[in-house]
Amino acid sequence: MSADPLLDETIDPAEVAVEEGANEGRPDDRVDDERHDEENRLKPEYVRAVRLALEEDRKGEVYELVEPLHPADVADLLELFDTDERTDLTIAISDLMTGEVVAELNDWVREEMMEALPADAVALIADQLETDDAVQLIEDLDATDQRAILAEMEAEGRAAIESALSYPEETAGRLMSREFVAVPEHLTVGDLIDYLRIHGTVLGDFFEVFVVDEAHHPVGTCSLSWILTTPRKIALTDVMKRDQTLIPVQMDQEEVALMFQKYALISAAVVDESGRLVGQMTVDDVVHIISEEAGEDALLLSGAGDGDINEPIREAFSSRVRWLVANLGTALVASLIIAAFGGAIEQLVALAILMPIVASIGGNAGTQTMAVTVRAIATNQLTKANTGRILWREARVAILNGVTVAVLVGIGTALVFSVPLGAVIALAMVINVVTAGLAGVLVPVLFERAGQDPAVASSVFVTMVTDSMGFFAFLGLAVASGLVS
Known part of the structure; x- marks a missing residue:
């Protein structure tokens, strides 16, 4: 008989096979x-x-x-x-x-x-x-x-x-969950195993054991695999992992999720203002947080509020209509620009035909950059330290995109209407796509710097910038080039 109580209990391989077989095929x-x-x-x-x-x-x-x-x-x-x-x-x-x-x-x-x-x-x-x-x-x-x-x-x-x-x-x-396992640092592995066996029915599910000092401050952790594979006489202080990720009670759930992702955590200790262990966060909680935050950001970008099909109609109406009203206000800016060039549009109807193309491409370019920026902010990839580099990167991407689309639309316009009009729309397209790229970065960043959620209203203001700049650049260049008076 082994001297280790863990090995005293004989495990029947047949029972294991039966139990494993019982689970096989269940998903199918x-x-x-x-x-x-x-x-x-x-x-x-x-x-x-x-x-x-x-x-x-x-x-x-x-x-x-x-x-x-x-x-x-x-x-x-x-x-x-x-x-x-x-x-x-x-x-x-x-x-x-x-x-x-x-x-x-x-x-x-x-x-x-x-x-x-x-x-x-x-x-x-x-x-x-x-x-x-x-x-x-x-x-x-x-x-x-x-x-x-x-x-x-x-x-x-x-x-x-x-x-x-x-x-x-x-x-x-x-x-946080307030059900966790914490033991004093003077125990041995054998002491810990005995404790877990005695109190196992009330401990619930756990992935690791937190080791605490006399003031209940966490000093290390022991994963279950370490506990089960270490001789009983070894002290916990000799086997525990001293470096651990501690989560303050006031930390936002999105930051918690980022920590779990960054450090590949299964669970982590939550400490109060004095550093005492008061709870734990586990990966199953974080999965829900990640799913919730991802869906929330996508819905906020569209101004759809909670966007839940079970949300009462009154709440859904209230959360959506205010952004539609705000969008109506920003759309008036673009309308005023068009009105200012009303005479030019009357002289050359082709301007009215081509204006939506410039605004639409700019809007899509701005939405692409804005989505990338909001995600980068949410995942801490975009910070104050690298904002300038990201802005320059997106500007270069926008220039390449703008030139590519401008060549295509310029050639098409020259073939259908005239070469001068093709040159005008091509230049306007480059200006608007570059502007859209810059706005897609700057608007979310400014919201974030102001302490606001960058996903909330960025789309409304980016759309206003791209539409207004698109119309102004196209119509203004048409007038400046002498195509219309």
């Missing part, structure tokens, strides 16, 4: 079953079957149809139903409405359901969840509902959620 089975299509989405026929059983009040059949689904698929199914149907479906499958299902729901759908449920029911669901998921469950509810739900919760869970809600939204303090 799930894809090929009657509920999922090839892309692992719920089939329309299956959704219709659930809806029909619900409409005919066959609750037992509804339960049988939904019960085999994974919690994430139950959440997807709920999101496919209208509000009234969703309430009836929730009642029919109440036993299946676990915290896992609620945690997977779309933000708008979850908030709607939480507002419809009594406080004790929401508290019951929150008690099943980890702290970060429970916070997400109730953080968007109004203060009265939050107090009612917290009053129904167990004391330990209530204290953890209240602590999380004290931090600003989208910070590490709000999002």
Whole structure:
């Protein structure tokens, strides 16, 4: 018998084979079953079957149809139903409405359901969840509902959620998990293994163990692979990794995601202002952050607000219309430029025919550069240290693009209309594309320097610059060249 307790427990290879075999083929089975299509989405026929059983009040059949689904698929199914149907479906499958299902729901759908449920029911669901998921469950509810739900919760869970809600939204303090494993630095590997075995049922899932000093400051980490492959008598201080990435509680979630990406982290300790370990961020949390931030930036660039199909119509209208109104104002600038050259357009109708080409190409060029710039700012690739270099780079790209497109449109215009008009539109095209490239960098950078999200309104102002400059350059050059008086 081995002296190492870890090796005392005999593992039957047959059992391992059975367990591994049990998991094999599950993805294919799930894809090929009657509920999922090839892309692992719920089939329309299956959704219709659930809806029909619900409409005919066959609750037992509804339960049988939904019960085999994974919690994430139950959440997807709920999101496919209208509000009234969703309430009836929730009642029919109440036993299946676990915290896992609620945690997977779309933000708008979850908030709607939480507002419809009594406080004790929401508290019951929150008690099943980890702290970060429970916070997400109730953080968007109004203060009265939050107090009612917290009053129904167990004391330990209530204290953890209240602590999380004290931090600003989208910070590490709000999002971190308060369930983690921290041990004193005087332990050996064997001591740690014994501790984990004794307390394993309450520790939850973890990827590494944090080693702390007497003041609860993190001094190192031990990954599970190190713990399992190191002799019991070795001290933790001899095997732990002392260099670690610490995340302040006030750090924005986007910066947290960048740190995980940059340093290839699986988990990281979160510390308060005094440097004490208060929580951890794990890679599964960061995946959600990355997905959320990427979608948010894309929607903000278009002025579509949250852009969620479950968002109430009033909120969707409010978030979108203000940017359309702002765009109307900036479009008036371009209209005034056209009006100033109204006489020239009357003399040469070809100007009116060709103007949209100049503005459209400039707008597309500006959008390309703006998208690259916003992404570079979001990923910390563009900073104050390299703004000048990036601006010069995009200017050179814009010159090459402008000249290429200008040659093509100039030749086409010369063949259809006249050589002088071809030269005018070619020069105007170069000017507008270069201007678009510079605006695509400068507008987001200026927003970022002013402390504003560069994705929010950059598109409106870049479009104004490219349209206005396009019209002014083309019409102004036409007048200056003598094509019109």
